[in-house]
Amino acid sequence: xxxxxxxxxxxxxxxxxxxVAELDRAELVLETLGLSVAEGKSTLHGIQEFVAVQQVIExxxxxxxxxxxxxxxxxKDAGTHTIKTVFGAVEVPNPRWESCPxxxxxxxxxxxxxxxxxEAPTSPELLYLETKWASLIPFEKVVDLLxxxxxxxxxxxSQTVREHLHAVAERIEQELGEERPPRDFxxxxxxxxxxxxxxxxxxxxxxxxxxxxxxxxNFEVIAGRSVxxxxxxxxxSVPPPKCFGFVQTYDQKPRQRIWEVxxxxxxxxxxxxxxxxxxxxxxxxxxxxLHPNGEHLLDWFHxxxxxxxxxxxxxxxxxxxxxxxxxxxxQIVSIxxxxxHGNVDEALDRTDNLLMDLALIGRxxxxxxxxxAGISDLRTYIGNNRGSIPNYGExxxxxxxxxxxxxxxxxxxxxxxxxxxxxxxxxxxxxxxxLLQTRTKVLNNELEDVFRRWFPRFRPKAQTDSxxxxxx
Ligand SMILES: [Zn+2]
Numbered sequence: 001x002x003x004x005x006x007x008x009x010x011x012x013x014x015x016x017x018x019x020v021a022e023l024d025r026a027e028l029v030l031e032t033l034g035l036s037v038a039e040g041k042s043t044l045h046g047i048q049e050f051v052a053v054q055q056v057i058e059x060x061x062x063x064x065x066x067x068x069x070x071x072x073x074x075x076k077d078a079g080t081h082t083i084k085t086v087f088g089a090v091e092v093p094n095p096r097w098e099s100c101p102x103x104x105x106x107x108x109x110x111x112x113x114x115x116x117x118x119e120a121p122t123s124p125e126l127l128y129l130e131t132k133w134a135s136l137i138p139f140e141k142v143v144d145l146l147x148x149x150x151x152x153x154x155x156x157x158s159q160t161v162r163e164h165l166h167a168v169a170e171r172i173e174q175e176l177g178e179e180r181p182p183r184d185f186x187x188x189x190x191x192x193x194x195x196x197x198x199x200x201x202x203x204x205x206x207x208x209x210x211x212x213x214x215x216x217x218n219f220e221v222i223a224g225r226s227v228x229x230x231x232x233x234x235x236x237s238v239p240p241p242k243c244f245g246f247v248q249t250y251d252q253k254p255r256q257r258i259w260e261v262x263x264x265x266x267x268x269x270x271x272x273x274x275x276x277x278x279x280x281x282x283x284x285x286x287x288x289x290l291h292p293n294g295e296h297l298l299d300w301f302h303x304x305x306x307x308x309x310x311x312x313x314x315x316x317x318x319x320x321x322x323x324x325x326x327x328x329x330x331q332i333v334s335i336x337x338x339x340x341h342g343n344v345d346e347a348l349d350r351t352d353n354l355l356m357d358l359a360l361i362g363r364x365x366x367x368x369x370x371x372x373a374g375i376s377d378l379r380t381y382i383g384n385n386r387g388s389i390p391n392y393g394e395x396x397x398x399x400x401x402x403x404x405x406x407x408x409x410x411x412x413x414x415x416x417x418x419x420x421x422x423x424x425x426x427x428x429x430x431x432x433x434x435l436l437q438t439r440t441k442v443l444n445n446e447l448e449d450v451f452r453r454w455f456p457r458f459r460p461k462a463q464t465d466s467x468x469x470x471x472x
Contacts, residue, residue: 001025007047009054016054020046041088041151048087048151056092056113063112066100073097076109085123089153122164124455126152130161131168132447135439136418138425139165162431169434172441172450176260179253182292201267202227203258203291204276204299204404205283208411210419213426221432222248222286223414225404226261239265241404242444245414245436248286250429258290264446276404278302279385298388300340301405306381307336310374317367324361328354328371335378342391344382351379414440 005021021043025032035043065072074097081094094113099106122130133142139158146152204225209218223245228238244261246254262273273291276299277283287294310332318325331354338347358372382389392402404410418439419427427435441447451458 005043005046007050009050011054011058018046018050020050037149041149045088045151048085049090052083052085052090052092059116060093060095060112063115066102069100069102071100071102073100073112079111081113081117081119082121083117083123084121084126084153084156086126086129086150086152088151089155124451124458127164127168128447128451128458130164131438132442134161134165135435135442135447138418165438166431166434168450169437171454172437173434176253176256178256180255180259182255200229200274200400201262201265201271202229202274202276202401202404203262203287203294204410205287205290206277206405206409206411207280207283207286208415208420210415210432211426213428213431219427219429219432220248220282221411221415221419221436222246222254222283223411223436224258225410225414226258226265227401227404228265229400243410243414243440245440247429247433247436250433254286255290274401276401279381279388296388297390298385299403299405300392301403301409303339303389304336305409306378307332310371310378313367313371313374317365317371320365320367321361324357324365324368327357331357339382339389340392342389342394344386344389348379348382348386351375351382355379414443 001024003021003023003025004019005023007018007020009016009018021039023035023039076096076098079094079096080091082089082091092113094111094117096109096111098109129146130142133145137145139161142161143156143158146156204227206223208221208223210221211217212219223243225241225243227241242261242265244257246257248254251257259267262271267273273294275287275291275294275296277287277296279298279302284296287296311329314325314329314332317328331350335347335350335354338344338350355372355375358368358375362369362372395402414436418435419425419432438447441450448459452461
């Protein structure tokens with residue numbers, strides 16, 4: 001049997017028909033049931049072309065007479081415009097008309113489609129899909145994915161996808177406005193004067209490296225996550241954590257960037273901000289630039305990570321010397337316990353004791369020597385950050401944040417998974433920075449809202465809500 005897919009345009013009593021596909025079906029096997037992807041793609045492309053052209057013809061018909069005097073515009077030349085959509089490239093009429101004689105000023109001819117077309121080469125929805133997926137997976141993979149399931153234009157390649165993402169990111173960056181002066185941030189005095197804002201806002205900052213293009217080595221990328229601990233008003237929901245990222249040596253407005261993220265989570269002018277990091281000196285400097293009056297704490301996540309690594313080294317020692325191994329393991333557990341309660345001095349004493357025990361056997365045991373080196377690093381780390389180690393247990397009981405990297409490190413979520421997994425990937429400062437902007441919008445579930453702001457009829461919100469309800 002044969003199926004013919006026909007599109008019918010009904011308009012003002014008349015109708016316009018177009019056959020877009022014909023499907024032949026003989027013997028039924030599982031793989032010939034219904035439409036194949038290829039047939040689906042070509043059918044969608046056919047429908048898209050017909051619908052788009054009919055829409056444009058109708059729009060031109062409505063614009064055909066001068067709104068001033070009612071005279072019909074004369075045609076200067078025909079012309080077309082190709083626009084890339086999710087269902088393929090479509091060529092639509094884009095004529096040039098002569099201006100009406102009743103208008104003495106302005107250009108002699110004009111293109112009426114410019115009003116809605118704005119010379120855009122790509123539809124918002126395609127731009128959205130390309131940007132969203134390129135924020136999550138490599139550019140070449142996005143091209144593979146789109147081409148495999150949608151009838152996107154054959155000319156789509158990783159370079160065009162990259163350019164589209166950059167254009168979106170640049171527009172997001174422009175909307176950010178100018179860098180914020182440091183005086184805008186609350187001082188301890190002003191915090192005391194004003195009524196209490198919502199629960200402490202904690203910003204975790206992490207740094208990572210990505211490989212630079214043109215054999216320029218590596219450059220640093222900063223990633224952060226902003227967390228609100230609780231709301232003062234009962235029943236107010238706590239907003240989800242949000243992440244941000246930037247290339248320090250490229251970004252002109254990191255303060256404004258982080259300000260906008262915190263503002264979207266309900267930050268108030270007198271909000272006190274607690275910064276958390278792994279305690280590295282360079283990150284401390286970034287934090288001081290971002291928020292001169294912020295408090296600095298060591299992220300509990302980074303302490304536990306270090307202790308976990310040490311416990312792994314203990315296992316090697318345990319295999320070698322079971323008694324000393326289990327004794328060391330107990331000591332590390334107790335160091336962790338002391339740090340959890342902010343007892344830095346006792347934790348350092350315990351560390352020294354453990355180092356002495358290990359020194360006794362270190363000469364005869366390579367694993368003990370290796371563990372001692374690790375413990376010694378930990379001692380330096382704790383000592384350097386002693387002013388940034390609070391009573392985590394107390395904070396935790398108060399419902400305050402002790403870590404912004406609950407499941408995995410912020411740098412891994414924001415940066416590593418897209419930037420460094422494939423070693424051959426190389427980045428320019430600008431390219432990395434722009435990708436971080438769209439990537440964080442996607443991770444924060446904000447990209448759709450951005451597009452909705454730019455294109456008010458893009459994926460209407462009420463519609464998505466009701467379909468979500470149905471799905472639930
Ligand atoms: Zn006129």
